[in-house]
Amino acid sequence: MTETIFTQQEWLRYSRHIQLPNFGAAGQTKLKQSHVVIVGMGGLGAPVALYLAAAGVGKFTIFDGDTVDETNLQRQVIFNQNDVGHAKALQAKHHMLALNPHIHIDAIPDFFQPKHEALIDQNTSLVLDCTDNFNTRYLINDVCVRQKVAWLYASIHQYSGQCALFTPGHACFRCLFPAPPESAPDCNTAGVIGVLPGLLGLFEANEAIKYLSDLPLELENRLLLFDALKLSVQKIQLAIDPQCFCQTGEKGKFSSPQMCAEVQQQSISVLDFNLHRERANTTVIDVRTEAERLGFNIGGQHIPLQEILTLTDSNNHWEKNRQYICYCQSGSRSEQAAQHLQACGLQAVSLDGGLLAWLKHASKTQMLHP
């Protein structure tokens, strides 16, 4: 028997690809010879990593500087309860190899930064953006434009998602988004339906497999817009911006590193919250929606944010010398509420990190008694 590209086991494993018209042994060989870089092992990275590992992409470099958190498990299906507290990149590698031992993975437990630029070069087949922030996407874009490497972009927001494939010589990400949006909340503050990153991750994985195996592409130089409520898909042709750095050759500028909501200035920690809430001159206010309130709460009065925002200096009969502590799911709406109450001349603070921070603290200290 002469030496072959695939082992007996691999040939059996990939038989459904090999039997597929227009894919075949040639397509499978291209996958095996590919090196993909996945930046981010969150909601998008989980399905991307699992499906590309299962499909038989030969070599991976995966980045994530985060550790697995309990709140990730609602959508980051590559992880399980035992991974909580451990590095995402290393746990993801472990699960990918458990799924397919015939692949090679370099796991980097760090966020993708300019110092990693050298890890993307002419030998990189494709980069997959599975992050949740614009700064990293600009960095991926700039590196890929310079190195002439194709990359796939995906993002999600509440019930909608976007995906695009940027290839050398066509419009780049900066042609599409010359500047980051004013406010780009991530899943931690905006919330996300659990399957949506899964769907967008699979759009990415699907386009990645087609790109790597030379099948016809649908998202090259196009932006896909997906609405999870209507199940509608739109595709928009992208155009090169002649002023963009990909055309002028000027070095891309990185935007400010502070994209996500800053930590509240007028906020209190969980420890202080637990101390203050029992005081006679303190009122705790849950500013979340009715549905959230019914789902779970830790007491206090219920006054939704929208209602608080209708208060004015003169129309409220609230007590000026009372301390109001607002809380919501993650601390962002309660911060807005506290700021508004302060503007109405009241003493108000927000529970930093919201109910999530409170629950984490409670589960650590075994005192889950609202």
Ligand SMILES: [Zn+2]
């Ligand atoms: Zn450009």
